[in-house]
Amino acid sequence: MTLKLKNEAAFEALRKQAEQVIDQRGAKTADGVELEMLRLLNEIEVYQVELELQNQELNRSxxxxxxxxxxxxxxxxxxxxxxxxxxxxxxxxxxxKAAARLLAQSGNLLEESLFARAVHPADQGAFFSYLNVTDKKRSSCEMRLRGKEDQPLWVRFMARSVFDAQKGFKGWRLAIIDVTERKQQELSLQKAQGELERRAAQLARLSLELTMAEQRERRRMAEMMHDHLQQLLAGARLNLDIASAETVADQAPAFKNAYDLILQSMEAARMLSTELSPPVLFRQGLPEAFGWLARWMKKTHALDVEIQIDEEDYPVEEAIKVLLFQSVRELLFNVKKHARTDSARVAMTTEGAMIKVVVSDNGSGFEPQHLEQSDCETDKGFGLFSVRERLVLLKGTFEIESSPDSGTTVTLTAPMHTGAFTQPQRRVETVEDVSQERCAMRRPRRESANKIQVMLVEDHLVMRNGMRAMLSMQTDIDVAGEASNGAEAVALARQIKPDIILMDINMPVMNGVDATRIIHSELPDIRIIGLSMYEAADQAGAMKQAGAAAYLSKSSSSDILLAAIRQYGKVGRNPKPVKTAGGVRA
Incomplete structure (x- = not known):
């Protein structure tokens, strides 16, 4: 193969260099010089070939x-x-090209333009902060670019820093993914979620309002029976007491039968009124309400209920209080009907802003997975399904642990306050609002040192007239004045200062407990006897704490009431207890 050097000057330089090398090595024979020259030329040719081959490889690469x-x-x-x-x-x-299309929507940005111009003004601070983070700490982030017609483009950024050969910082390489469609879907989902939460909150409010509507109707019917039917029956009983004094002997059995029927009717109406809407539920707290429920279950259903409560005061919203009370009552009904046991336990605690109630028994138990279908099919009114759904709507819980022959434990949790239901504010009239003219029911006091001066406080006219007529027949008792509510009672007591006040409890404007507290604090020598259609155990404690000397049921006989008046009207501050058949003794 014949090769020709491309650079003759380089070839000549190599030749001269070779000759100099030979001269430096000393004298050579002609044959030796020729041989050395040939060797050098051969090496040069080899190098020439190698260069050519390297050049071909370089061109290919x-x-x-x-x-x-x-x-x-x-x-x-x-x-x-x-x-x-x-x-x-x-x-x-x-x-x-993808970036060019994307940036075109942000204002036709070209090369050598400031990239920050493409970023939405609200996100530019976040964008610069993102670039200033080191690669190791920098992940992807989402922000907006400017879009057409003020519609921003949502994109995901991924950035990496760029350095030159000397490790000098040169800039960033950005990978940008358009996520606008996904973001719109997320925003739509968030909107739908927000609407769902709004609807759930609305359902929770409706659930509470339904609970309160049920309870208001129960309470309305209970108050109707208490304020009208029971008062009429009590008035009829008083009139029978009065008439019995003038009854001939042959009519006495008929009067007694009528009297007994009225007492039975009063007791039946009182029990029905109390079952519909226990007064203790609204006048006191959950602990007292559960205590009443335990006594009521024992009395009416022979079920012993143990109450365990770790605090005295539970500041629970009224709607939640009603819901929990109804729920526990329904669970105790189920214990009596299905558990085949005569005892149960109710425990109440708080966990932060939540109230927790556990109802348990050692009865027959059941399979919880069978509950939903059977409960849905048979649920009427406030059944277990209703309890669970209402609690869940309030972000509470309803959990059942049970198995055959191993008893049942039901745990209820609910927020103590929801803000979803507020009772309408009603102005409570104060004593100062009651003028002397409004105490129109008072009677002029007849001064008599030998008579007990009694003031009647009763909002029901029939009952008040009956008590007045019964007391007027007594030679040692004088009705000094009358009031129809607690505020009038306070104003009148300050004026006439009677010996005894017969104080009804459930009255408008101001109830008997508050009126008793005020009168007792200002006029401690006045003896106050509380009267109510409700059970003694439910109201006696509040009245005694307010300062009442005694508490009697309106279903008690007239003789018991007269004995209490005479006892407390004649003796000092600490009279002996008055033994009664239907009321609480002092």
Whole structure:
């Protein structure tokens, strides 16, 4: 193969260098010189061939590199992900086609434009903060770019820092993915979630309002029986007491039968009124309400209920209090009907802003998974299904643990306050609002040192007239005045200062407990006897704490009431107890 050197000057330089090397080595024979020259020429030819081969390899590699570069840029430009190279000054140096299309929606930004102009003004601070984080700490982030017609584009950024050969910072390479569609779906989902939560809150309010509507109707019917039917029956009984004094002997059995029927009717009406709407539920707290429920279950259903409460005061919203009371009563009904046991336990605690009530028994138990279907099919009114649904709507819980022959434990939790239901505010009239003219029911006091001066406080006219007529027949008792509510009672007591006040409890404007507290604090020598249609155990404690000397049921006989008046009207501050059949003794 004949090879020709491309650079003759280089060849001559090599030749001279070879000759100098030979001269430095000393004298040579002609044959030796010729041999050395041939050897050097052979080496030169070898190097020449190697250079040619290297040049061919370099050309091939250059073509491959160029092809790879073209493939890379084709892939770079055709990639669905937007790629942007930004220098250290924030100027755009290079973009692919996807980035060009994306940036076109942000104002036709081209190379050598400031990239920050494409970022939505509200997100520019976050964008710069994101770039200033090191690569190790920097992950992806989502923010907005400017869009057409003030519609921002949501994108996901992924940035990497770029350095030169000397490790000097040059800028960033940004990968940008358009997530506008997904973001819109997320926003739509959030909106739907918000609407769902709003509807759930609305359902919770409706659930509470339904609970309170049920209870208001129960309370209305109970008050109707208490304020009208029971009062009429009590008035009839008083009139029978009065008439019996003038009854001939042959009519006495008929009067007694009528009297007994009235007492039975009063007791039946009182029990029905109390079952519909226990007064203790509204006048006191949950602990007292559960205590009443335990006594009532024992009396009416022979079920012993143990109450365990770790606090005295539970500041629970009234609607929640009613819901929990009804729920526990329903659970105790189920214990009596299905558990085949004569005892149960109710425990109440608080957990932060939640109140927790656990109802348990050691009865027959059941399979909880069978409850939902059977309860849905048979639920009427306030059944277990209703209890669970109402609690869940309030973000509470209803959990059942049970198995055959192993008893049942039901755990209820509910927020103590929801803000979803507020009772309408009603102005409570104060004593100062009651003028002397409004005490129109008072009677002029007849001064008599030998008579007990009694003031009647009763909002029901029939009952008040009956008591007045009965007391007027007594030679040692004088009705000094009358009032129809607690506020009038306080004003009248200050004026006439009677010996005895017969104080009804359930009255408008101001109830008997509050009136008793005020009168006793100002006029401690006045003896106050509380009267009510309700059970003694439910109201006696509050009246005695307010300062009442005694508490009697209106269903008690007239003789018991007269004995109490005479006892407390004649003796000092600490009279002996008055033994009664239907009331609480002092």
């Amino acid at each position: 250059t073509k491959e590199l160029e092809a790879a570069r073209n493939d890379y840029f084709e892939l770079y430009d055709s990639a669905p992900v937007a790629f942007v190279t930004v220098n250290s000054q924030g100027m755009i140096e290079r973009v692919n």
